[in-house]
Amino acid sequence: MYALVDCNNFYVSAERVFQPQYKGVPVLVLSNNDGCVISRSAEVKALGIPMGAQFHKIQEEVKHFNIKYFSSNYTLYADMSARVMNNLARFTPDIEIYSIDEAFLGLFGFKDLYNYGQRIKQTIEHNTGIPVGIGIAPTKVLAKVANKIAKKSTGVCLLETPADVTAALQHFPIEDLWGIGRQYAKKLNQQGIFTAQQFIQLPLQWVEKNMTVTGARIWRELQGEVCMELQTSHDPKKIISTAKGFGKLTDNYQELREATADYTARLAAKLRNEQLCASVISLRLLCNPFRKDLPQYNPGCSFALNHPINNTIELSKAAQYALSKVYTPGILFQKVEITFTGLLSEKEVQLHLFTGYKSKKYNQVANAIDDLNTRFGPGTIQTATAARQQAWAMRRKHLSRNYTTSWSDILRVR
DNA sequence: TCTGGGGTCCTAGGACCC
DNA sequence: TCTGGGGTCCTAGGACCC
Numbered sequence: 261m262y263a264l265v266d267c268n269n270f271y272v273s274a275e276r277v278f279q280p281q282y283k284g285v286p287v288l289v290l291s292n293n294d295g296c297v298i299s300r301s302a303e304v305k306a307l308g309i310p311m312g313a314q315f316h317k318i319q320e321e322v323k324h325f326n327i328k329y330f331s332s333n334y335t336l337y338a339d340m341s342a343r344v345m346n347n348l349a350r351f352t353p354d355i356e357i358y359s360i361d362e363a364f365l366g367l368f369g370f371k372d373l374y375n376y377g378q379r380i381k382q383t384i385e386h387n388t389g390i391p392v393g394i395g396i397a398p399t400k401v402l403a404k405v406a407n408k409i410a411k412k413s414t415g416v417c418l419l420e421t422p423a424d425v426t427a428a429l430q431h432f433p434i435e436d437l438w439g440i441g442r443q444y445a446k447k448l449n450q451q452g453i454f455t456a457q458q459f460i461q462l463p464l465q466w467v468e469k470n471m472t473v474t475g476a477r478i479w480r481e482l483q484g485e486v487c488m489e490l491q492t493s494h495d496p497k498k499i500i501s502t503a504k505g506f507g508k509l510t511d512n513y514q515e516l517r518e519a520t521a522d523y524t525a526r527l528a529a530k531l532r533n534e535q536l537c538a539s540v541i542s543l544r545l546l547c548n549p550f551r552k553d554l555p556q557y558n559p560g561c562s563f564a565l566n567h568p569i570n571n572t573i574e575l576s577k578a579a580q581y582a583l584s585k586v587y588t589p590g591i592l593f594q595k596v597e598i599t600f601t602g603l604l605s606e607k608e609v610q611l612h613l614f615t616g617y618k619s620k621k622y623n624q625v626a627n628a629i630d631d632l633n634t635r636f637g638p639g640t641i642q643t644a645t646a647a648r649q650q651a652w653a654m655r656r657k658h659l660s661r662n663y664t665t666s667w668s669d670i671l672r673v674r
Numbered sequence: 675t676c677t678g679g680g681g682t683c684c685t686a687g688g689a690c691c692c
Numbered sequence: 693t694c695t696g697g698g699g700t701c702c703t704a705g706g707a708c709c710c
Contacts, residue, residue, distance in 0.1 A: 270710095290678090291677085291678035291679080292678050292679070293676080293677090293678075294676085295677055295678060296676095296678070298678065298679095312678090314676065314677050315676075315677090316675080316676045316677090317676085317677090332678085358709090358710085359709075359710045360710075361710075362710075438708095438709080439707095439708065439709080440708085441708050441709080442707095442708095443707065443708085444707075444708085471707095472683090472684055472685070472707085473683095473684075474683070474684070474708075497681085498682080499680085499681070499682090500680090500681095501679095501680065501681080502679080502680080503678095503679065503680080504678085504679070505677095505678075505679090508675080548677085549677090550676095550677055655676090
């Protein structure tokens, strides 16, 4: 049997752990640049504010219902996530961390699963302060179904027998199934399919033809056949990229150079953290797609590096070169997207005959920068290009403190 | 003024190989 | 009149996830 453990409105819950006065009142968390709503407490959902609502458009509700709001604080959420996962790992040797707020547990040969689920739930809430819902079923797709049902009832839902499963699928909306997005839901609705139970009555051939093998796997898993094993060790990443919007639109070359340098440095640190090297770099400038009144032009380029690298200085040079190739004066850009692909493990990279010695030197510098930034906070050491005014920096006016990762932000108890 | 960010998987079609 | 067959690799586009 598989369990899916999912944190309830995770970002809101993480904020509430350190500001318990906001329990029981409407709270929401905003996306980067404080643009739209990405996490809502039950009270906010009850007010009818949808996921993704633009923050500036709901000002009246925010005032009227006294809704508390936060900019997203990923440092805090990542640390709280690690706490939840560490606690979960005590309940089974088989755990797949699926996302920042979800994990699948393999409960193979475990007995009395409903009570075990309740124990997991209580332990997580007690040790981390984060409320969770747990679905337990014979396959991962069914565990996802059970999880949705759990959140509407006691917080734990066990689908053990075929009769349990059928009863659950009977009323389960097709669009809520894991792996069925907007497009597939539309296609299925056109066939007269509205519930999961109706879906599994479709012929497999139709599913394969119209929804490829991905759809067929969902179909099989719903019938209790395991097609998706637990992924307890995650495969090495194939792509590392960033595409964060600026706090404003800009056509200023200097600002784009700064943003490029800053994002590249962060990505390079991520590469080193994963012990990977990149062999291809891509860069693209993006306009705001919602501004139909402005020209839409998203120039990009991509090229192979001379040899796979992960140090900030060389990668920054490559990124600045790419930027110089695509920069177009007079176009207002909203984002720079930087992507590293052709990722190789550091250990597999062969030394380059002519530049290998140089890389070694650069890598020592990069390691020193990482150490200093870890010890004294991100951005302590930067390349000169990155360290300017940051007029383009992201808006996050309502940021909470880094309660768990920064000594100066730690809570004081009187 | 104001609309997130970072990923994965699958397929079709074209280029290329011997 | 008539123009092979079997295969790999790469890319773009589309779908999906949280």
